[in-house]
Amino acid sequence: MSDVPIVRPVPISGFPEWLPGVRAVEQNWLDRIRATFERYGFCSVETPSVESLDVLAAKGETSQEVYALRRLQAETGDDSGRLGLHFDLTVPFARYVAAHFNELAFPFRRYQIQRVWRGERPQEGRFREFTQCDIDVINVDQVPLYFDAELPRIVHEVLTDLGVPAWTLNVNNRKLLQGFYEGLGIDDPVAVIRVADKLDKIGADGVEKLLVGTVGLSATQARAVLDLAAVKADGSAGVIEAVGRLGVKSDLLSEGLDELSFVLDELADLPAGSVVADLSIARGLDYYTGTVYEAKFVDWPGFGSICSGGRYDDLAGSFIRRSLPGVGISIGLTRIFAKLVAEGLITPGPASPADVLVVIPSDERRRAAVATAARLRARGLKVETYHQADKLAKQIRYASRKGIGAVWFPPFEDGRDHEVKDMATGDQAPADPETWTP
């Protein structure tokens, strides 16, 4: 053992890691998410974790959260000072599409499941390193509205398949908001959107005060803004009626309402409450231009959004002189998964993936045991071989501790039967390596 001082081995706060049984569940989730994305024809893309700070700043908003790199001992010509870890997958994807524009077929639909980093103060649901699962569609010049409805359908399928507890995907449309504000005679609708986005945090009174005091709306305008934000409806008819009742009119409002209605109608077959129009959803980011999404747990409304996204017209425009609008949605995998772990809703899998443990009866029979394991593996089974001849009780106990469901006894002499012990029932019976199944 070393004499050097002990470095405390705790993981750093905000950087989650899981024990093997929990990791097995996370891995299974990732596989299922990927499978659903691929069932909808999305291809896999990964981008480097590192981009130039210029690229990361192209969206112009989140630079204070960026982790920049530095070399401990930088050499001449070292460029690490202008590199940083990506904080989302949308900006790198826009950069990727611009970089490979001539080699991609459009509309380009990709999924991207990767870690991202944000230098935030850790708190419940906020991590500094976390995995996001994104799907986006980018096309040249225009993206059919069809995709604004297909993406929530895919997210619905993913969350349903994973058995995530009740959630609501709230949908809104930035044109609807902006058009409504314009119809109210407001000059700077974007400023209103930024304030209205704080409704969750500061409440209606707080928003009203800001709208009047800071943005300069009249009390009537501010009241109307809040009335619109209070509109929630399951289907398009309810939204159209509720917005109509507010008596505000503009072309942009009509366009936004049409788009939102299309999305809701298209998703009308999903279970009630899973996709809901919520006109308080604004998504503070400037680059959204149409549909916006934000999903929350029904039972933990204060927990923050577990999926978010929307339609953007010009993200790739920082990198290429082409019009490349897109629409995308991001599932906050780590946020969801860690919450369910914390709530005790994730049942850890076994600590070993093995279907069976092959014991080593004696040093003389070690090779026979290894050969038996090889035969089982050749059939695609997952097989751990115990590592040395040892008391059988000890080897069986090891299988039990690792959650391995069966223990295989190769014959103690050539020509005798193989036997398998079912760890759940304790039964032991002869078995054939060529036909046995777990």
Next chain:
Amino acid sequence: MSDVPIVRPVPISGFPEWLPGVRAVEQNWLDRIRATFERYGFCSVETPSVESLDVLAAKGETSQEVYALRRLQAETGDDSGRLGLHFDLTVPFARYVAAHFNELAFPFRRYQIQRVWRGERPQEGRFREFTQCDIDVINVDQVPLYFDAELPRIVHEVLTDLGVPAWTLNVNNRKLLQGFYEGLGIDDPVAVIRVADKLDKIGADGVEKLLVGTVGLSATQARAVLDLAAVKADGSAGVIEAVGRLGVKSDLLSEGLDELSFVLDELADLPAGSVVADLSIARGLDYYTGTVYEAKFVDWPGFGSICSGGRYDDLAGSFIRRSLPGVGISIGLTRIFAKLVAEGLITPGPASPADVLVVIPSDERRRAAVATAARLRARGLKVETYHQADKLAKQIRYASRKGIGAVWFPPFEDGRDHEVKDMATGDQAPADPETWTP
């Protein structure tokens, strides 16, 4: 389109990214590697990409390659200054085992497939961000030699399964080297190992000069060191004979020779040339204490190692006052994969994972098309729906550009047949959404 200046969207050198068809192959590789690891009962572990610099320095060698983090706008109490990206998966794994010691079952065998970062100058085969696929076994107090042989067997199975061009896994043993040097009467065998490790780079003459001039060996000793390094043999008999001929004796040498022979004997069933004793392999890192591995392409001997690893007695000792020896091996996935891409040996997969594209014959039939796609997906098929009603020729061309093998025509009126066009043959025929297979 934006008026802001264009940021060049090129990926940064040393940070590889792939087009979708190539990424599909990489993803397939990753799945197969994982499957092989799990067939041998290794469980999945992931650790954060970020560790404290103290942890990263615990191995005490590679700090100049570490990318440390910095927040662009750090707040009071911010700890990013003492955080860095991991440069391998062995140190984080040792930290993980120490952190979760009481919750793990030993011997603990895990696989870990993650990106790592090194602030190196990019060159062929050297990346600044790359994926490694590691398997390690760590146990309390002692790790049976059995594992020293099992790990190369697994790597052999992985590389064979992937169809990687001819490679050799070279094996040596540090006890053998150290014992031999001690038998020669050399006082500082570790200094000799460090010099001998440079044989590849500076040649026999260069090593001899350093051994005599810097380490202070006699010419006879230096000659003997080089004679040992020249020993290569397929099996244990050849190694024992060749080392015996050199006439040097020590207990440690015998122990190392026994261990190496055990590993070679245990792997004697693998194809000739795939595992070879090469006594020039030293692995410069101080922490190896027994078996060492290093794999190279047969046809590109100058390319550098594509797998490496060995046995270490005390890596976790920096984090916990327990004896936790281990043995591990790491497959340099990105290095191998990028080389094969560069050599034109990777045939890209299709740009879309979809088995079939469902066309939208008209706006009126869009929902029928979407419903047909849903029926196919419910059967587990991968289905892309075209995004809008459009000329059929255009929709078919899109399938062709994306490499989708079949195009599905939902009926143009209810009650008519579905039809499917096979894109390879051009044949079009009626098909049933409940029974069709790609």
